[in-house]
Amino acid sequence: MPYSREHKAKSRERILTAATELFSRFGFDNVSITEIMQAAKMTHGAFYSHFESKEALFKASFVETLKGSRTSRLVKGPLSLKHLTALVTHYWNLRELENSNKPGPEMVLFNEAGNQNTCVKPLFEESYNNLKRMLEIRLLALSKLKLLPYENNRNIIADKARVILSLLVGAVVVAKSIPREEEQRKILEAAQMQILHMLGVSNTELTH
The missing domain is CATH 1.10.357 (Tetracycline Repressor; domain 2)
Known part of the structure; x- marks a missing residue:
């Protein structure tokens, strides 16, 4: 059974939240997709269902940092x-x-x-x-x-x-x-x- 839009949105948000925190602490080069997915408590394979690449996630994370800065x-x-x-x-x-x-x-x-x-x-x-x-x-x-x-x-x-x-x-x-x-x-x-x-x-x- 396919996941609902709400479930996909929540999963994407979990990845983005984890990435924003890790990127802000350690920088782009020092954070792996595996570490991000572990922090989000999701499987590595689920990453590409939400983001094309680590670079795409970093761009989304950058936009996130502008909110409530x-x-x-x-x-x-x-x-x-x-x-x-x-x-x-x-x-x-x-x-x-x-x-x-x-x-x-x-x-x-x-x-x-x-x-x-x-x-x-x-x-x-x-x-x-x-x-x-x-x-x-x-x-x-x-x-x-x-x-x-x-x-x-x-x-x-x-x-x-x-x-x-x-x-x-x-x-x-x-x-x-x-x-x-x-x-x-x-x-x-x-x-x-x-x-x-x-x-x-x-x-x-x-x-x-």
């Missing part, structure tokens, strides 16, 4: 400098990033830097452009309110967004490659302080 909510949230700094301080805890149940598009940047796969590379660029655009919108708005220590100039704002993303992504990528937790913490904290300095936020303001 914490980064998207932070950047689109209340118009305040304090709210924007939450975007930065969120990345101080590397363990929180790795164990996040709701990964955002930034995880593609953290996991896939340098990946030349023809499926992954365009999604990396899309993730970068999306996050950069969201940051620019937020920085422009705060700059108009005179809440940032630089002029309201689109070129300047674009460069600031590039620097913030580069510091965030670079720090996390390096920290994830270092086995010592103390050094991981120092790398992330140093990058965070540099970004907060760019935003004109002092350590005292951050703790209040």
Whole structure:
């Protein structure tokens, strides 16, 4: 007896949920179809009834990460400098990033830097452009309110967004490659302080 549409939809969702979590923790190259199906508690053979390939699943997973992304909510949230700094301080805890149940598009940047796969590379660029655009919108708005220590100039704002993303992504990528937790913490904290300095936020303001 063939499965119902509802059953097929639920099975596909189970695979997608498992893949999204594994891809966000370990990256495209470090996750196999077998591992995904084991996490979904389904047989390996059932995979191709729902997705043509691992690449197709990764694309679907990328779309899934855009839903309810914490980064998207932070950047689109209340118009305040304090709210924007939450975007930065969120990345101080590397363990929180790795164990996040709701990964955002930034995880593609953290996991896939340098990946030349023809499926992954365009999604990396899309993730970068999306996050950069969201940051620019937020920085422009705060700059108009005179809440940032630089002029309201689109070129300047674009460069600031590039620097913030580069510091965030670079720090996390390096920290994830270092086995010592103390050094991981120092790398992330140093990058965070540099970004907060760019935003004109002092350590005292951050703790209040």
